[in-house]
Amino acid sequence: MIPAFLKPNDKVYLVAPSGKIESEKVQFALHLLQNEWHLKPILGAGVGKNHFRFAATDSLRLADLQMALNDLEAKAIFCLRGGYGVSRIIEDLDFTLFAKNPKWLIGFSDITFLHLKIATLKISSLHAIMPSQWQWEGIENSLENLKQVLFKNFNFAQKYEVLGQYSPLQSEGKVQGLTLGGNLAVLQHSLGTGYEPDFEGKILFLEDIGENLYRIDRMLVQFESAGILSKIAGLVVGNFTGSTETEEDFGENITQIFHRHWKKYAAHKPLGFGFPIGHTAENYAIFHHAPALLTVDKEGARLCFELENQQNKSSFF
Missing domain, CATH: 3.50.30.60 (LD-carboxypeptidase A C-terminal domain-like)
Incomplete structure (x- = not known):
């Protein structure tokens, strides 16, 4: 099953299920998604609550991701970065509502754990750059590619x-x-x-x-x-x-x-x-x-x- 592609004004989540991420990168992503991609981004409550190498405690990262998975109005979940941490919480995630109302899960590296889990539900997801890379030098083509894919603006129809x-x-x-x-x-x-x-x-x-x-x-x-x-x-x-x-x-x-x-x-x-x-x-x-x-x-x-x-x-x- 392929989730619905994005449209302007869609609600999307920004969560950090793995490593911690700098505040300026989070703010850059929020600004880009809201003002250039014309989406409605929601930031996970645990983002910025750094816990050693992690974005937050296991319980906070779990709660943020679970809220995003459960939200019936949301159309996408952007994972802010990889690193390490998803494997510590994946067994406690409940995908029941997500399976009934799938949305795009976007990320790579440590986020591969989530791609694998979602694949067991026969649902597609997107292996792609995350906001931790969005300010990199030379990232413009990859960022534009991600936007075009999510909004289904392919060069050749389907x-x-x-x-x-x-x-x-x-x-x-x-x-x-x-x-x-x-x-x-x-x-x-x-x-x-x-x-x-x-x-x-x-x-x-x-x-x-x-x-x-x-x-x-x-x-x-x-x-x-x-x-x-x-x-x-x-x-x-x-x-x-x-x-x-x-x-x-x-x-x-x-x-x-x-x-x-x-x-x-x-x-x-x-x-x-x-x-x-x-x-x-x-x-x-x-x-x-x-x-x-x-x-x-x-x-x-x-x-x-x-x-x-x-x-x-x-x-x-």
Whole structure:
């Protein structure tokens, strides 16, 4: 099910379910949403009540997010930032009213936990930049992209496309499936929990920050050992930034690591690189748990979402 796209004067929430965020970034987001996007933003009561590394205590962050999930008038929930914290409260969240009246949940990184949970309800969400990045240098294109997606101002009617880049280590092919993914470490942490995703037939997209090359390799070893790479229909690789371990230290770069793990599937499953997804200024919106077509060929890689006639459906294929 795809929630209703936004219109001017829609009520939206700003909540901080994970790490703390500076007041000036919150005020910038409130001003932009109200005065430029012409929405009616509501700020969670716990925002600014910093508790060590968290935006507030677990109970306050839980209460804010629960209020936003339950509000029948709200059309979107903007998560102010990632960091760490969602996994501490997710088991206590009640999604009953949200499932009956879905709205857009927007964020990435630690917010991947919420995307995974919402996907179990067969509801789409949006993996995209958060207000903690909205003042970054060079963020303008990604911010405009988020606005156009949320207001459904696509270039080609019902289609929305995100482009990767050509790599000699890519695996060519074309496949349809529901998108699934986000932060690699969060996905790993979801295994064995109630919100572990169903990987079968999915187009998996991945990004991460601050993980050294050996740790990324180790997580992919676990994915392969758990049968996850054999289950998915295709793989989309975004940005992996912030590693303090160099290619000279480990012997491979990110592209080579993914290529090695994917070699046994390369003949019949596409692998695309260079997608603008992750902790960088180029972080374009990706629909999570939505029907998509992944194409990887000599021109590069493309992830195309065809949303026509999908809104308010409970399943896609």
